[in-house]
Amino acid sequence: MTTLELLQNARRARTALAGATTAVKNQALHAMADALLAHTGGILAANALDMDEARGRTTQVMLDRLALDAGRVAAMADGMRQVAALPDPVGRVLSTVERPNGLVIRKVSVPMGVIAIIYESRPNVTSDAAALALKAGSACVLRGGKEAFRSANAIVEALRDGLRTQGLPPELISLVQDTSRQSAAELMTAVGLVDLLIPRGGAGLIRACVENATVPCIQTGTGICHIYVDKDADPEMALSIVDNAKTSRPSVCNAAEVCLVHRDIAPAFLPLLRQRLERVELRLDGEAARYIDGAQAGPRDFDTEFLDYILAVRVVGGVDEAIEHIARHSTGHSECIVTRNEAAAEKFAALVDSAAVYWNASTRFTDGGEFGLGCEMGISTQKLHARGPMGLEELTSYKYVIRGSGQIR
Amino acid sequence: MTTLELLQNARRARTALAGATTAVKNQALHAMADALLAHTGGILAANALDMDEARGRTTQVMLDRLALDAGRVAAMADGMRQVAALPDPVGRVLSTVERPNGLVIRKVSVPMGVIAIIYESRPNVTSDAAALALKAGSACVLRGGKEAFRSANAIVEALRDGLRTQGLPPELISLVQDTSRQSAAELMTAVGLVDLLIPRGGAGLIRACVENATVPCIQTGTGICHIYVDKDADPEMALSIVDNAKTSRPSVCNAAEVCLVHRDIAPAFLPLLRQRLERVELRLDGEAARYIDGAQAGPRDFDTEFLDYILAVRVVGGVDEAIEHIARHSTGHSECIVTRNEAAAEKFAALVDSAAVYWNASTRFTDGGEFGLGCEMGISTQKLHARGPMGLEELTSYKYVIRGSGQIR
Numbered sequence: 001m002t003t004l005e006l007l008q009n010a011r012r013a014r015t016a017l018a019g020a021t022t023a024v025k026n027q028a029l030h031a032m033a034d035a036l037l038a039h040t041g042g043i044l045a046a047n048a049l050d051m052d053e054a055r056g057r058t059t060q061v062m063l064d065r066l067a068l069d070a071g072r073v074a075a076m077a078d079g080m081r082q083v084a085a086l087p088d089p090v091g092r093v094l095s096t097v098e099r100p101n102g103l104v105i106r107k108v109s110v111p112m113g114v115i116a117i118i119y120e121s122r123p124n125v126t127s128d129a130a131a132l133a134l135k136a137g138s139a140c141v142l143r144g145g146k147e148a149f150r151s152a153n154a155i156v157e158a159l160r161d162g163l164r165t166q167g168l169p170p171e172l173i174s175l176v177q178d179t180s181r182q183s184a185a186e187l188m189t190a191v192g193l194v195d196l197l198i199p200r201g202g203a204g205l206i207r208a209c210v211e212n213a214t215v216p217c218i219q220t221g222t223g224i225c226h227i228y229v230d231k232d233a234d235p236e237m238a239l240s241i242v243d244n245a246k247t248s249r250p251s252v253c254n255a256a257e258v259c260l261v262h263r264d265i266a267p268a269f270l271p272l273l274r275q276r277l278e279r280v281e282l283r284l285d286g287e288a289a290r291y292i293d294g295a296q297a298g299p300r301d302f303d304t305e306f307l308d309y310i311l312a313v314r315v316v317g318g319v320d321e322a323i324e325h326i327a328r329h330s331t332g333h334s335e336c337i338v339t340r341n342e343a344a345a346e347k348f349a350a351l352v353d354s355a356a357v358y359w360n361a362s363t364r365f366t367d368g369g370e371f372g373l374g375c376e377m378g379i380s381t382q383k384l385h386a387r388g389p390m391g392l393e394e395l396t397s398y399k400y401v402i403r404g405s406g407q408i409r
Numbered sequence: 410m411t412t413l414e415l416l417q418n419a420r421r422a423r424t425a426l427a428g429a430t431t432a433v434k435n436q437a438l439h440a441m442a443d444a445l446l447a448h449t450g451g452i453l454a455a456n457a458l459d460m461d462e463a464r465g466r467t468t469q470v471m472l473d474r475l476a477l478d479a480g481r482v483a484a485m486a487d488g489m490r491q492v493a494a495l496p497d498p499v500g501r502v503l504s505t506v507e508r509p510n511g512l513v514i515r516k517v518s519v520p521m522g523v524i525a526i527i528y529e530s531r532p533n534v535t536s537d538a539a540a541l542a543l544k545a546g547s548a549c550v551l552r553g554g555k556e557a558f559r560s561a562n563a564i565v566e567a568l569r570d571g572l573r574t575q576g577l578p579p580e581l582i583s584l585v586q587d588t589s590r591q592s593a594a595e596l597m598t599a600v601g602l603v604d605l606l607i608p609r610g611g612a613g614l615i616r617a618c619v620e621n622a623t624v625p626c627i628q629t630g631t632g633i634c635h636i637y638v639d640k641d642a643d644p645e646m647a648l649s650i651v652d653n654a655k656t657s658r659p660s661v662c663n664a665a666e667v668c669l670v671h672r673d674i675a676p677a678f679l680p681l682l683r684q685r686l687e688r689v690e691l692r693l694d695g696e697a698a699r700y701i702d703g704a705q706a707g708p709r710d711f712d713t714e715f716l717d718y719i720l721a722v723r724v725v726g727g728v729d730e731a732i733e734h735i736a737r738h739s740t741g742h743s744e745c746i747v748t749r750n751e752a753a754a755e756k757f758a759a760l761v762d763s764a765a766v767y768w769n770a771s772t773r774f775t776d777g778g779e780f781g782l783g784c785e786m787g788i789s790t791q792k793l794h795a796r797g798p799m800g801l802e803e804l805t806s807y808k809y810v811i812r813g814s815g816q817i818r
Binding site: 015018019097099103105110112113191195196210211214216218234237240241243244245248345347349350351353354355356357358359360361362364365366370371372382383384385387388397398399400401402403404405406407408409 | 424427428506508512514519521522600604605619620623625627643646649650652653654657754756758759760762763764765766767768769770771773774775779780781791792793794796797806807808809810811812813814815816817818
């Protein structure tokens with residue numbers, strides 16, 4: 001089936017969810033979870049074929065991401081049940097106004113319709129994304145990476161079986177059968193068929209979407225996150241936050257890539273930082289290099305998402321210079337100021353134009369679960385529609401429903 | 410100055426508003442209104458040159474739109490003062506969560522940054538758009554139509570004078586000096602410089618934005634609006650609503666273009682409709698033509714925004730067929746059901762996927778003022794970010810401000 005046919009089928013199927021009650025959607029999620037468990041054998045067999053083909057062609061990290069076992073399939077099923085337990089984002093009355101002419105105008109949250117998701121190799125994204133889209137009342141069309149195609153296909157078949165047991169159209173969830181660039185381009189340009197496109201992946205994918213997408217699209221994920229250590233910082237707290245933000249999981253988008261240090265404390269703080277981050281390669285600006293050893297920062301080092309044990313370090317004159325540096329180099333994801341000075345913190349929070357701005361906490365908290373959303377479809381780094389972690393509410397739109405008694409204008 | 414330079418200047422200037430208080434912004438709006446009045450002579454002189462050039466080259470309707478007099482300039486100034494009186498959309502705390510680990514996560518509304526607006530010939534849009542952007546804390550870059558360039562330029566110069574008297578950078582409001590297609594294309598693709606692009610204009614402009622914009626963009630305005638007259642409609646109410654929606658102002662996007670009539674009442678209702686809309690050309694499907702005289706509807710008549718005294722009429726079997734017709738032909742703007750039957754109305758409201766869905770009221774109410782927003786930057790027909798009338802809140806984004814005490818993950 002072509003990508004266009006999948007989209008047209010999804011478009012027809014979505015009406016089955018448009019009026020669905022919360023109970024119907026939750027039962028479907030549990031049925032899909034049951035079906036995932038029942039299909040475990042088939043899913044693992046498909047995954048073994050993907051793994052065989054990937055071995056020797058990719059890194060150990062990628063293989064780890066791709067690998068499934070019974071425990072991981074069970075975790076995927078659990079994830080679907082957790083989504084069932086979350087509040088229904090559809091049908092919320094966001095506001096009600098009664099106008100002087102008697103019109104009652106209600107603003108009500110509604111499903112997007114058809115959500116397309118382009119992602120890479122982790123098979124669990126398949127079930128996570130399908131569960132979130134379904135709970136948000138939308139059909140989803142998934143386009144995963146080539147390396148994980150067999151696994152994703154087996155997972156989608158299981159989910160569709162779950163839908164069938166509930167009398168829901170299986171076309172609510174589908175996987176694009178073509179994993180070439182062509183199919184991604186088709187999703188990006190399917191005006192009128194895709195209500196929301198979410199690319200989840202590296203900078204290259206996001207850039208391709210920005211440049212080529214003609215359907216509504218949300219940029220996710222690229223994070224050049226900064227920690228600014230103010231002159232009024234508690235040094236121990238600053239070390240702990242920089243260490244955590246850099247080293248607890250360097251491959252994720254909310255990891256820190258740059259540390260800015262106030263000039264007044266640089267002579268004392270930088271040697272402590274050097275000592276604390278012994279596994280980390282520091283890339284230093286000229287002033288930082290006066291106080292500690294490290295590589296000289298190159299022209300791109302303050303504009304690179306290292307996703308590795310590398311940290312760019314620069315000395316700045318104060319909070320204004322830190323804000324200015326961040327405005328020039330940040331991707332708008334997450335930034336942090338470490339300080340005891342409330343005025344500096346408030347200035348930083350007001351003027352740093354990023355999705356999440358922290359005062360005395362690690363940037364690693366930018367995450368749907370940590371924010372209490374219960375789940376996450378990705379982290380938006382744009383300002384339109386959704387910013388920061390996207391939970392179920394961010395996967396809905398709204399409409400105005402107006403009740404009158406014959407009013408004319 | 411090139412469009413790129415204007416955008417870069419706007420980007421620098423916007424920080425003057427990022428931390429501005431409500432009082433500062435409101436004083437600026439009043440100062441801009443005062444400056445408009447003080448510049449009335451210059452604005453009218455510039456408008457006279459635009460009118461001289463336009464005469465003989467355009468329609469009387471277009472000339473009427475373009476024409477300014479002292480009263481219209483005063484109305485523009487009043488409009489700015491009205492925006493000053495509206496609540497500040499920036500700095501609203503949208504939610505506050507305290508997490509078990511002690512993090513306090515506040516979601517706060519923030520300015521977009523730089524808003525670009527592409528519009529056509531009405532000079533008052535210049536001051537309206539600038540006022541709304543300023544109150545929403547954003548710099549704006551305006552790109553008006555060629556016919557109104559001198560008028561718009563004189564208005565923008567007045568507004569910038571107003572900003573100067575308040576010590577605010579005049580670069581917060583600027584007019585693109587080049588009115589060729591090239592400058593519109595530059596705004597559409599100024600990634601990193603434009604936070605939000607709002608095209609206000611005809612279907613051609615909207616299509617060009619959808620196809621070419623790489624910056625975040627909101628589609629506005631195209632409206633193929635439907636009125637479905639159910640078998641349980643009060644005929645007098647239905648006639649009044651169809652008449653109002655079609656003829657009170659046919660050139661606007663919330664005017665009705667299509668009337669769908671339930672088969673059971675078609676024999677009685679259609680002759681009344683024919684009689685009531687005597688000035689309107691009806692384009693009839695085969696079944697409607699059995700009951701009244703009128704032109705035969707052509708293949709495009711149910712997909713055309715006539716913006717004129719023309720109404721396409723079709724007979725349908727019931728609410729389901731009406732919903733299906735609307736799903737196939739609507740632009741997602743505004744639709745109405747006229748009925749006394751609550752179940753039919755609820756089905757229609759649930760399943761019609763448009764920005765505004767009316768039960769027993771004219772589609773002409775889809776308007777920021779009529780919805781109680783106090784103003785309007787346009788009417789979004791997309792589902793991302795804003796849907797329906799866009800007021801001040803819809804011109805803001807949000808960010809998360811997180812306060813910790815050294816939390817790490």
